[in-house]
Amino acid sequence: METKEFHYRAYRPRPFTKEERSKTTILFGGLTWKHERLIQGSLERMGYKSMPLPNIERQDLDIGKEFIDVGACCPTTFTAGNLARTLMTLREREGEEGVKNNYLFVTIGACGPCRFGQYHESYERVLEGLNLTDFRLFLLDLMQMEQSAPGGGLEISMPLTFGLVYSMFYADLITDMEYAIRPYEVVEGSTDRVVKESIELLYEKLKNRPIKGKKIDSLVWHVFTGYFVDALKEVRRLWDEIEVDRLRVKPKVKITGEFWLQTHEGDGNYNIKRWLEKEGAEVIPPPVAVWMDYLINMELFKLEDAKGFVKKYYLKKLAIGTIAGLYKMVYNRLRKALNNIPNPLPDQRKLKELARPYFHYRLTGGEGHMLIGKALYAYLNRQAHMICELSPYGCLPNTMSVGAMAKVLGDYPDLLYAPIEIKGDAEVHAYSRCQMILTEAKRRAKEEFEEVLERTGLTVEDIRNFEEDHPELRRATYKVPHYGYAGTASNYAMHIAKLMGRI
Amino acid sequence: MNFLTSLTLLKKRPLKSQGDRRSIKVGIPKFLNIWGTHQFWVGFFQSLGVGRIVFSSDTSEEQYREYGKGRITMDSCFPVKALAGHMGELLHKDINLLFVPMIYSLPSFLKGHVVDTLSCTRVMMSVENIKAGFLRERKEFEERGIAFVSPFVPFAEPELLPKYLWESLKEHIPGLTLEETARAVKEGFRALEDFERKMREKSLEIIRWCVKNNRPAILVLARPYHMDPGIGHDIDGEFQQYGFPVLWYNYLPLDAWLLEWLFGEEIRAGIIRSYFDISDVWTSSYSSNTNEIIWGAKFSARFPWITGVIRLSSYECGMDQPTFTPVQKIVESSGTLFFKFGELDETKPAGSVKIRVETIVYYLEKYSQDIIKKKLSRLGAVPSQLLV
Ligand code: SF4
Ligand code: SF4
Numbered sequence: 001m002e003t004k005e006f007h008y009r010a011y012r013p014r015p016f017t018k019e020e021r022s023k024t025t026i027l028f029g030g031l032t033w034k035h036e037r038l039i040q041g042s043l044e045r046m047g048y049k050s051m052p053l054p055n056i057e058r059q060d061l062d063i064g065k066e067f068i069d070v071g072a073c074c075p076t077t078f079t080a081g082n083l084a085r086t087l088m089t090l091r092e093r094e095g096e097e098g099v100k101n102n103y104l105f106v107t108i109g110a111c112g113p114c115r116f117g118q119y120h121e122s123y124e125r126v127l128e129g130l131n132l133t134d135f136r137l138f139l140l141d142l143m144q145m146e147q148s149a150p151g152g153g154l155e156i157s158m159p160l161t162f163g164l165v166y167s168m169f170y171a172d173l174i175t176d177m178e179y180a181i182r183p184y185e186v187v188e189g190s191t192d193r194v195v196k197e198s199i200e201l202l203y204e205k206l207k208n209r210p211i212k213g214k215k216i217d218s219l220v221w222h223v224f225t226g227y228f229v230d231a232l233k234e235v236r237r238l239w240d241e242i243e244v245d246r247l248r249v250k251p252k253v254k255i256t257g258e259f260w261l262q263t264h265e266g267d268g269n270y271n272i273k274r275w276l277e278k279e280g281a282e283v284i285p286p287p288v289a290v291w292m293d294y295l296i297n298m299e300l301f302k303l304e305d306a307k308g309f310v311k312k313y314y315l316k317k318l319a320i321g322t323i324a325g326l327y328k329m330v331y332n333r334l335r336k337a338l339n340n341i342p343n344p345l346p347d348q349r350k351l352k353e354l355a356r357p358y359f360h361y362r363l364t365g366g367e368g369h370m371l372i373g374k375a376l377y378a379y380l381n382r383q384a385h386m387i388c389e390l391s392p393y394g395c396l397p398n399t400m401s402v403g404a405m406a407k408v409l410g411d412y413p414d415l416l417y418a419p420i421e422i423k424g425d426a427e428v429h430a431y432s433r434c435q436m437i438l439t440e441a442k443r444r445a446k447e448e449f450e451e452v453l454e455r456t457g458l459t460v461e462d463i464r465n466f467e468e469d470h471p472e473l474r475r476a477t478y479k480v481p482h483y484g485y486a487g488t489a490s491n492y493a494m495h496i497a498k499l500m501g502r503i
Numbered sequence: 504m505n506f507l508t509s510l511t512l513l514k515k516r517p518l519k520s521q522g523d524r525r526s527i528k529v530g531i532p533k534f535l536n537i538w539g540t541h542q543f544w545v546g547f548f549q550s551l552g553v554g555r556i557v558f559s560s561d562t563s564e565e566q567y568r569e570y571g572k573g574r575i576t577m578d579s580c581f582p583v584k585a586l587a588g589h590m591g592e593l594l595h596k597d598i599n600l601l602f603v604p605m606i607y608s609l610p611s612f613l614k615g616h617v618v619d620t621l622s623c624t625r626v627m628m629s630v631e632n633i634k635a636g637f638l639r640e641r642k643e644f645e646e647r648g649i650a651f652v653s654p655f656v657p658f659a660e661p662e663l664l665p666k667y668l669w670e671s672l673k674e675h676i677p678g679l680t681l682e683e684t685a686r687a688v689k690e691g692f693r694a695l696e697d698f699e700r701k702m703r704e705k706s707l708e709i710i711r712w713c714v715k716n717n718r719p720a721i722l723v724l725a726r727p728y729h730m731d732p733g734i735g736h737d738i739d740g741e742f743q744q745y746g747f748p749v750l751w752y753n754y755l756p757l758d759a760w761l762l763e764w765l766f767g768e769e770i771r772a773g774i775i776r777s778y779f780d781i782s783d784v785w786t787s788s789y790s791s792n793t794n795e796i797i798w799g800a801k802f803s804a805r806f807p808w809i810t811g812v813i814r815l816s817s818y819e820c821g822m823d824q825p826t827f828t829p830v831q832k833i834v835e836s837s838g839t840l841f842f843k844f845g846e847l848d849e850t851k852p853a854g855s856v857k858i859r860v861e862t863i864v865y866y867l868e869k870y871s872q873d874i875i876k877k878k879l880s881r882l883g884a885v886p887s888q889l890l891v
Contacts, residue, residue, distance in 0.1 A: 007832075007836040008784055008804075008829070008832040008833045008835075008836040009783055009784060010782070010783060010784050010785055010786050010829070068825075069824050069825060069826075069827040069828055070824070070827075071819065071820070071821065071823075071824040072821075072824050072825070073821060109787070114624045114821070115821060115824070115825060117787050117789055118787045118789075118825045120786075120787070121787060121825040121826075121829070122825055125828060128828075139786075305663060305666070305667075306660075306662065306663055309662035309663070309666075358631060358635070359628075359631045360605060360631065360655050362607060362655050362657075363605060363607065363624075363627050363628045363631065363655075364624075365624030365627075365628070366624065394819065394821055394824075395821070396623065396624045396625050396821040396822065397624040397625070397628060399577050399578070399579040399625070399632070400577070400579070400583075400624070400625055400628035400629060400631065400632040401628065401631075401632075402576075402577045403575075403576040403577030403579075403631075403632035403633070403635055403636070404576075404628075404631040404632050404634070404635045405576075405635070406576035406577075406635040406636065406639045407634070407635035407638050407639045408635075409639070410635075410638065410639035410640060
């Protein structure tokens with residue numbers, strides 16, 4: 001009888017031990033440079049050396065296609081190509097042994113049947129293609145607070161998890177500030193400069209944060225400490241210095257879409273947020289935090305459905321409800337430190353209800369019902385003039401929810417919705433599709449502003465004169481309340497009218 | 504408190520005349536994972552006493568053209584788009600309830616051995632997607648006097664399954680209670696199990712014939728709906744014409760003596776934990792059909808008389824994409840021949856299929872006996888049950 005060993009085996013990384021920690025660099029990627037820099041700070045505090053993958057470039061798409069099976073969605077292809085490019089560069093610099101021993105790559109899996117839960121399968125093709133199957137690639141489950149990679153070198157503990165959560169919150173909030181302010185900055189480049197300074201300041205804060213407790217005591221400390229809020233108060237002072245002109249009438253464009261594409265800033269989505277800004281829009285970027293909030297609340301909704309069948313229902317509901325509540329509370333405390341300029345997280349229950357006639361909330365994968373819920377929420381609450389949905393070529397769930405949007409648009413014909421398919425190599429086509437709808441959004445923003453002037457009897461000159469006596473109004477951190485208009489200029493004019501006692 | 508007792512405590516609706524139910528004519532589109540669960544639905548609705556169950560016909564280009572086109576709101580793989588044709592066709596049939604389940608998770612023989620048994624995200628979401636094509640301009644179902652019911656169906660959550668079904672059907676089936684729905688679900692599962700048992704017995708018969716005559720068989724690895732001639736284009740049938748018995752991965756025999764022969768050694772060596780463990784070759788075992796395809800690939804790699812594997816995959820199939828290399832490698836790791844018919848769309852590529860089948864048959868005829876011998880040499884003595 002021949003040997004019984006069948007040759008094919010799934011990839012299993014060799015262990016990463018505690019002793020290797022100080023000399024092994026953890027590679028990671030997939031978010032914006034802001035998120036990644038802050039994650040680096042959090043990891044360093046826990047004693048890990050780390051390095052984000054380089055920015056996604058157009059060439060990553062081609063490199064990715066070379067290695068992975070045909071027909072992959074564009075985020076999988078881009079990220080696989082990015083990993084391949086990084087490993088090739090490192091191999092050139094440090095040799096094969098150097099790459100294998102001095103680096104490892106950590107990726108997040110997300111409990112699902114779309115490719116997000118299977119990214120690592122494609123990454124394994126990269127390792128095979130590069131003849132680097134000895135290189136270590138670890139998959140961590142996003143929803144598991146405590147886990148470790150084989151060998152114990154990488155431990156996901158409570159303090160590390162919270163460090164990562166704060167990194168994500170911080171980067172989201174700074175990104176929100178950035179997009180709310182840059183279109184109105186008086187001195188060009190001042191926002192970008194302050195974004196960089198803010199991230200560096202927060203990186204230092206995360207890198208030097210105190211580690212208090214290990215389990216529940218750590219949780220309590222992280223939730224209630226003033227440390228993270230105080231850091232943001234320092235950041236706020238940097239933003240105070242930016243002068244803005246909110247009278248620039250701009251259409252507000254809310255970005256939704258597939259998780260990776262919508263948060264990404266770079267060639268992977270044709271840099272569409274920057275492009276929109278250049279075209280005269282104000283962009284509402286999607287925070288990563290919304291997605292985590294969605295995952296937590298989904299657990300709650302599922303539990304509610306199972307009422308009558310689960311043991312200790314009320315206790316479990318209380319536990320998940322508390323986590324969801326604390327999550328929001330922490331986010332809101334941080335927002336407050338920035339004078340509430342960043343947007344609040346949407347109410348997940350509301351999103352679920354809004355989407356319900358069009359998309360069942362338990363259909364999970366990608367952003368699930370949220371794509372429809374967010375579009376409707378923004379429209380009905382007059383948060384934006386237009387929704388730009390970034391839809392990856394070859395995506396499984398996204399194609400389905402974009403299709404379901406057809407009925408939403410039938411019911412709300414006024415909703416300006418631009419689903420943009422992102423292939424990675426068809427930039428002009430995507431821009432021109434977006435441009436068509438943006439033109440209408442611009443018209444609406446202008447009309448809306450004129451309506452406000454008419455309603456309040458104000459002229460631009462009146463507002464300018466008022467600003468001269470109240471210079472604080474031109475501070476980036478001055479909070480303009482929402483008066484039911486989508487546009488920043490419109491709400492601002494309403495606010496001035498109110499301050500002047502005209503409404 | 505057991506599950507059924509807890510159900511009786513929940514509010515019941517008074518039962519109206521049972522006779523009303525006989526006037527209910529349920530239309531079910533034969534799409535996606537209705538293939539593989541249709542016997543459940545037959546058992547379920549029969550238990551509820553509805554008058555008639557009408558399935559749409561097999562997918563065809565004509566059906567899609569006549570009833571489906573113009574209702575597609577977003578391009579995707581053809582098995583999803585075909586749903587529009589099935590729903591459209593049923594609207595022209597004598598039905599008053601159009602039942603299109605959103606199948607979230609599936610019954611699977613691998614349950615308990617894998618992380619999850621979910622449907623492809625497009626499978627579960629397809630209904631909301633295609634529904635929009637019928638409703639965006641008019642209320643098409645209402646205008647035709649047809650109630651549209653599309654429950655969320657988690658086969659892997661036995662407590663919630665009756666609840667979701669009851670919630671969506673109670674308005675349409677007079678007097679329906681949750682308790683009765685739970686019983687109907689049981690009947691559905693029984694019908695499905697009976698059907699699957701018969702199919703697996705059939706496969707075993709085929710396998711025994713192959714052993715007795717020392718003839719090779721072909722295994723098809725695909726999604727269950729590739730059995731639909733309009734989706735899988737009858738490619739398996741082409742091989743039967745050449746005298747090759749064809750087995751489908753989802754109806755392979757699961758008898759313990761057979762699996763012990765194929766996998767027992769690996770369990771003892773600590774490579775896998777059970778006959779149904781696929782973690783040695785596939786770690787993201789979320790998707791039910793994918794898991795079963797992977798398991799089928801493992802089976803084919805070990806079973807001597809399966810000498811060739813035919814992989815069918817639809818154009819733009821995102822679920823199959825990450826599995827292409829692993830499945831091929833699993834199959835080929837034992838010398839079994841592997842052939843892929845990818846990118847299947849609405850049109851049957853008849854000419855090229857014929858040519859490829861001829862070539863494949865040539866290889867199968869040339870190498871099968873060697874492959875059988877080689878694979879036999881890896882295993883212990885052929886179990887007596889196979890030699891019956
Ligand atoms: S959501 Fe879509 S684009 Fe994102 S990983 Fe899944 S299949 Fe790919
Ligand atoms: S498994 Fe593939 S062919 Fe089937 S619905 Fe999903 S993407 Fe389409």
